[in-house]
Amino acid sequence: MKTALLVIDAQKIYTDPDSEMNCKDSTATIKRINKLIKKIDKSGIAIFYVRHIHKRNGSDLGRLFDYTGEKPESFNFKEGSEEVKYDENLLLADKRKEIIKNRYNAFTNTNLNKMLKKLKIKKVVICGFMTNFCCESTARGAHDLDYYVDFVVDATGTPGTDSISENKIRRIVSELLSEGFACVYKTNEYLKIISNN
Secondary structure, three states, rough: OOOOEEEEEOEEHHHHHOOOOOOOOOHHHHHHHHHHHHHHHHHHOEEEEEEEOOOOOOOOOOOOOOOOOOOOOOOOEEEHHHHHHHOOOOOOOOEEEEEEEEEOOOOOOOHHHHHHHOOOOOOEEEEEEEEHHHHHHHHHHHOOOOOOOEEEEEEEOOOOOOOOOHHHHHHHHHHHHOOOOEEEOHHHHHEEEEEEE
């Protein structure tokens, strides 16, 4: 089955220790993402790097960062800022394709679906940040577009919430997605599957 790896939002906003959205396990998460990239790049599978970036004037925010019904005065992911750059330790495949998005779901307001269809992709493999926002939303969006979805949960990261840790969110998202949206794997488990195919 023709497959593509989606590396979602592996950006400094999640990996910089001084960032308000830093994911505590980000260094290890990037290492796991890199393992996937290395293995998949060698096999010739298409790799898409997705980054979340907003116009500096906020004209493309929509309802993001808006939990009260009012446009926020400040917001993250501004174009040109340091936080939207790829993490400096992320491997960048030579033949990568790049997508810029402004919503959680990487299919919304982008040409990702069109690009995947052109390549006759049937399955997407999801890794990156955040587990419970952009990764989960993209997995659900891919499922709705009739792609098979493999979700490599420990190669996703999240800062968690005030009451739920990163590891617990990974477990919750895994359970929810595996009930009907995606096949969920750990990195080493997924690498073995790729090696056997």
